[in-house]
Amino acid sequence: MITAASAMPASVATLPAGTQLPTGASGVSGGQTLSENNFFQLLTAQLENQDPLNPMTNDQFAAELAQFSTANGVQNLDASFSGQQAVALVGHNVAVGGNALVLGASGNATGAFNLSAAAKDVAVTITDASGKQVATLDLGAMAAGTQTFSWDGKGASPGTYQFNIRAVGAAGNSVAATPYAVVPVTAAILGGQNGPMLDLGGGLAPVALGAVQQVL
Numbered sequence: 001m002i003t004a005a006s007a008m009p010a011s012v013a014t015l016p017a018g019t020q021l022p023t024g025a026s027g028v029s030g031g032q033t034l035s036e037n038n039f040f041q042l043l044t045a046q047l048e049n050q051d052p053l054n055p056m057t058n059d060q061f062a063a064e065l066a067q068f069s070t071a072n073g074v075q076n077l078d079a080s081f082s083g084q085q086a087v088a089l090v091g092h093n094v095a096v097g098g099n100a101l102v103l104g105a106s107g108n109a110t111g112a113f114n115l116s117a118a119a120k121d122v123a124v125t126i127t128d129a130s131g132k133q134v135a136t137l138d139l140g141a142m143a144a145g146t147q148t149f150s151w152d153g154k155g156a157s158p159g160t161y162q163f164n165i166r167a168v169g170a171a172g173n174s175v176a177a178t179p180y181a182v183v184p185v186t187a188a189i190l191g192g193q194n195g196p197m198l199d200l201g202g203g204l205a206p207v208a209l210g211a212v213q214q215v216l
Contacts, residue, residue, distance in 0.1 A: 083188070083190045083196050085196070085209060086188035086189075086190065086196035086197075086209050087188045087190075089185045089188065089209075089212070089215065090185050090186070090187060091184070092184070092185055092215055092216070093110065093182050093183065093184050093185075093215070093216045094182070094183065094184075094185055094198070094200075094212045094213075094214065094215050094216065095112045095180040095182050095212070095215075095216060096180060096181055096183065096200070096204075096212060096213060097178075097179075097181070097211060097213070098179065098180065098181035099111075099163050099164065099181065100160050100161070100162060100181035100183065100202055100204060101126060101151065101160070101162060101163045101181070101182075102159075102160050102181070102182070102183050102184075102201060102202035103151070103153040103156060103157075103158050103159055103160070103161060104158055107152060107153045107158075108150060108151070108152060108153060109150070109151045109153055109161070109182075110148060110150050110151075110182040110216065111124070111148065111149050111151070111163050112146060112147065112148045112149075112179075112180040112181075112182050112213075112214065112216070113146070113149075113165050113177045113178060113179045113180060114145065114146045114147070114177065114178045114180070115142060115143070115145060115167055115175055115177050116175060116176040116177070116178075117144050117169060117175050117176075118141075118142070118143050118144045118169070118170070118175075119141065119142050119167035119168055119169055119175045120141050120168060120170050121138075121140060121141065121167070122138075122139040122140065122141070122142045122147075122165065122167045122168075122177075123136060123137065123138050123139065123165075123167075124136065124139060124149055124151075124163050124165055124166075125163065125164045125166070126151060126161050126162070126163045127161060127162050127163070127164075128159075128161055128162075129159075129160070134155070134156050134161065135151060135154075135156070137149060137151060142167075146180075146213070146214060148182070148216065160202045160203055160204075164179070165177035165179060180213050181202070181204065182216055183200045183204055184200070184201040184202075185199070185201075186199045186200065186201050187199035189206060195209060195210075196208070196209045198211075198212070
């Protein structure tokens with residue numbers, strides 16, 4: 001997109017009062033980008049108020065249209081590419097923010113987390129919807145960065161559980177761990193104002209494509 005400043009040739013003076021675009025919800029103000037409607041409003045006002053002794057040439061007019069068309073085409077291409085990425089994730093497991101742990105009918109669940117530093121010992125505590133502890137996993141020493149773990153779900157029914165990470169550093173200090181829920185993408189929602197959204201399994205709310213931390 002082009003900004004309002006870039007659409008005005010240097011030789012054209014500021015538009016008289018009453019011809020500027022509105023700055024309300026449907027208009028633009030300084031620093032914002034132009035929609036297609038905004039652009040043509042500005043171009044029409046520019047033509048109506050141009051200097052009759054130095055009017056815009058056909059080349060200048062064509063150049064402005066080409067500039068907007070190119071910027072608009074790039075934006076549409078980006079949106080199309082993001083939509084393709086979202087659709088390609090359907091059927092795959094992704095890691096998103098949260099500590100949900102989805103135990104499937106096969107009796108296996110995968111979780112993930114990011115360690116801010118290396119830890120000499122990492123433990124995972126798994127609880128059910130009521131907060132009752134159902135399992136504890138000792139993962140041992142782990143390096144800094146994103147890590148995954150598996151739970152066999154022994155003795156537990158299929159469903160969505162929660163997990164918490166306890167990580168201890170070499171000096172006995174606590175190491176920060178950010179949990180990620182590993183869940184299947186069940187559908188892609190396209191055409192929204194905020195870009196593609198992903199429907200997730202395990203009863204989790206839909207998330208934006210940019211919320212995906214890792215594809216597993």
